[in-house]
Amino acid sequence: MSIQTETISVNRYAPEGSEAVNLYSTGLDGGSMLTIGQLSIAVSMRAAAVYETQSVLKMNKMAIGSDLLSTASECLEHIANGTGDWESMKAFMRNQLGISVSLPDAIDTYAKRMQAIDALKPKVDALSQSQQTDMIDLQTLINRRDTAFASSSNIVRAFGTSQNGNAQNLV
Secondary structure (H helix, E strand, O other): OOOOOOOOOEEOOOOOOOOOOEEOOOOOOOEEOOOOHHHHHHHHHHHHHHHHHHHHHHHHHHHHHHHHHHHHHHHHHHHOOOOHHHHHHHHHHHOOOOOOOOOOOOOOOHHHHHHHHHHHHHHHHHHHHHHHHHHHHHHHHHHHHHHHHHHHHHHHHHHHHHHHHHHHHOO
């Protein structure tokens, strides 16, 4: 079995006040138009590629958020235990997390540790919530990508079945 490939050109047209529409043709001169099946496959594959790109970007964002959440959680643990370098933790909280409330000079007493925890805890909760939302978004993108690939595959399978049926009718 061989697969035939063709180069297609894409022209975008956007009527005033409307979304852009892609018009696909097999000739660079805008010549022969694609069949409905070819167009469906091209659109499905393009959608799958877009979803794949968005998935990769989302995973990169999640990796950064995960590292930030991990460091913030470690910082929270050190504060609760009264251990670690408080000055570097304060710098992290201000520079990386954007915490602007007044932080204690030291974490040598229970009250000072609680003040630092009260400042950091909402940021940790927000990062955690953001990670959960990003995971749901990623799962949605992956499902959409898989659906686009499945659509293309089903169209190709339908073409094959149709061509086999036509060939059998000729015999």
